[in-house]
Amino acid sequence: MHYDVIVIGMGAFGAATLYQLAQRGVRVAGIDKFSPPHDQGSSHGDTRITRQAIGEGAAYVPLALNAHRIWRELEARSGVPLLETCGMLMLSDSRVAARGHGTADFAGQTAALAQRFGIAHELLDAAAIAQRFPQFTGYGPHALGYYEPGAGYVRPERAIEVQLQLARQAGADLFPNRPATSIASFAGGVQVHTAAGTLTANRVISCAGMWSAGLLGGPLQQLLKVCRQKLYWFELDEPQRFAADAPVYILFDGDTDSCYGFPPIPGENAIKIATEAYTDICDPDQLDRSISQADADAMYERHVAGRLAGVSRRLLKSKVCTYTITPDFNFLIDEHPELPGVTMVSACSGHGFKHSAAVGEALAMRYCGDSRAADLSAFSLIAKSGR
Numbered sequence: 001m002h003y004d005v006i007v008i009g010m011g012a013f014g015a016a017t018l019y020q021l022a023q024r025g026v027r028v029a030g031i032d033k034f035s036p037p038h039d040q041g042s043s044h045g046d047t048r049i050t051r052q053a054i055g056e057g058a059a060y061v062p063l064a065l066n067a068h069r070i071w072r073e074l075e076a077r078s079g080v081p082l083l084e085t086c087g088m089l090m091l092s093d094s095r096v097a098a099r100g101h102g103t104a105d106f107a108g109q110t111a112a113l114a115q116r117f118g119i120a121h122e123l124l125d126a127a128a129i130a131q132r133f134p135q136f137t138g139y140g141p142h143a144l145g146y147y148e149p150g151a152g153y154v155r156p157e158r159a160i161e162v163q164l165q166l167a168r169q170a171g172a173d174l175f176p177n178r179p180a181t182s183i184a185s186f187a188g189g190v191q192v193h194t195a196a197g198t199l200t201a202n203r204v205i206s207c208a209g210m211w212s213a214g215l216l217g218g219p220l221q222q223l224l225k226v227c228r229q230k231l232y233w234f235e236l237d238e239p240q241r242f243a244a245d246a247p248v249y250i251l252f253d254g255d256t257d258s259c260y261g262f263p264p265i266p267g268e269n270a271i272k273i274a275t276e277a278y279t280d281i282c283d284p285d286q287l288d289r290s291i292s293q294a295d296a297d298a299m300y301e302r303h304v305a306g307r308l309a310g311v312s313r314r315l316l317k318s319k320v321c322t323y324t325i326t327p328d329f330n331f332l333i334d335e336h337p338e339l340p341g342v343t344m345v346s347a348c349s350g351h352g353f354k355h356s357a358a359v360g361e362a363l364a365m366r367y368c369g370d371s372r373a374a375d376l377s378a379f380s381l382i383a384k385s386g387r
């Protein structure tokens with residue numbers, strides 16, 4: 001079979017790219033080693049924070065704003081709720097610049113970008129935080145709050161499913177449970193080899209998540225690191241403290257430690273909470289997916305007890321997931337230097353989901369020669385080597 005484009009990986013970025021290409025009448029196929037949405041990659045666990053003022057850098061703000069528009073369009077087309085704008089509260093100590101995702105002063109940069117892009121937000125002092133968000137109890141008189149009402153969370157599994165369904169309806173051929181074993185460029189395009197045969201296309205867009213370095217080799221082997229992350233759902237003793245208008249939260253503790261979490265999703269009586277781990281580097285095919293009671297107890301003691309009111313230590317659920325991170329925590333989206341016709345999309349570093357719908361659109365517009373495509377040059381190999 002010969003296609004215009006083959007998308008490898010039908011997770012966050014692959015599903016978005018497939019949907020956007022298929023809408024534009026491109027003859028496209030998607031292949032995946034599993035059957036997405038699944039819980040083997042980086043896009044599971046019910047919720048992903050989305051923000052509009054993006055502390056990771058100005059290049060991300062237009063993508064995030066665009067993605068919010070696309071999530072709403074997808075909701076209108078599918079009838080499936082995807083984006084919950086419950087607001088986001090970021091708490092830090094006003095005396096300390098807290099580092100996050102490669103940014104030296106994450107809260108400060110977020111507020112500055114909100115100002116620059118005209119994104120609605122409020123800066124709160126300790127008294128205002130205590131009055132409006134009494135469930136967050138761990139901060140003293142120097143607390144600083146950044147509240148963004150248009151932020152919230154996206155439902156990752158649903159978003160992937162909806163985009164794949166719409167892609168299929170628009171004519172995309174989807175091949176789940178079909179791992180690509182190798183890729184080769186030739187004069188007429190690109191070959192994608194699988195155990196069930198070879199597909200060819202004019203272009204391949206590879207969105208293979210944590211398996212990207214293994215599949216594509218080249219510079220990715222030096223640049224990408226896969227880090228194991230643990231997610232915890234603790235049952236609520238006092239659900240009223242995390243009622244419908246409770247925000248998602250990013251809580252900085254000192255200059256490097258942090259955790260983030262979510263209010264309960266409809267039908268659940270638990271908050272999901274997690275930290276970010278950069279030292280637990282793993283092989284994607286040997287990932288330890290277990291979480292012990294001792295892990296849960298340590299998480300509760302360090303980040304929940306005395307900090308989040310009304311949350312019990314009863315663990316209802318836990319999951320292991322992975323960040324695929326680059327040295328500067330920025331995305332890597334570029335042509336493969338050794339495989340002509342292959343676009344590498346590695347856009348995780350722990351903050352990719354919120355942008356995935358917009359990156360998919362930009363890649364599809366670029367393929368179709370649409371000059372209005374969002375500029376992704378900030379994520380090129382050259383940008384990376386220059387930073």
Ligand SMILES: Cc1cc2nc3c(=O)[nH]c(=O)nc-3n(C[C@H](O)[C@H](O)[C@H](O)COP(=O)(O)OP(=O)(O)OC[C@H]3O[C@@H](n4cnc5c(N)ncnc54)[C@H](O)[C@@H]3O)c2cc1C
Nearest residue numbers: 009011012013032033041042049180209321348352353354
């Ligand atoms: C715990 C956790 C919390 C996060 N929190 C946030 C957040 O709050 N906000 C946010 O914006 N982002 C967040 N992220 C990041 C975000 O979830 C990721 O950036 C995004 O999901 C990555 O999508 P992806 O398409 O690159 O990978 P995936 O969704 O994992 O997709 C990769 C796909 O490629 C397939 N594949 C791999 N190899 C092959 C092959 N050889 N052949 C065929 N198919 C293949 C896999 O099966 C998989 O389906 C978080 C990530 C984690 C792990």
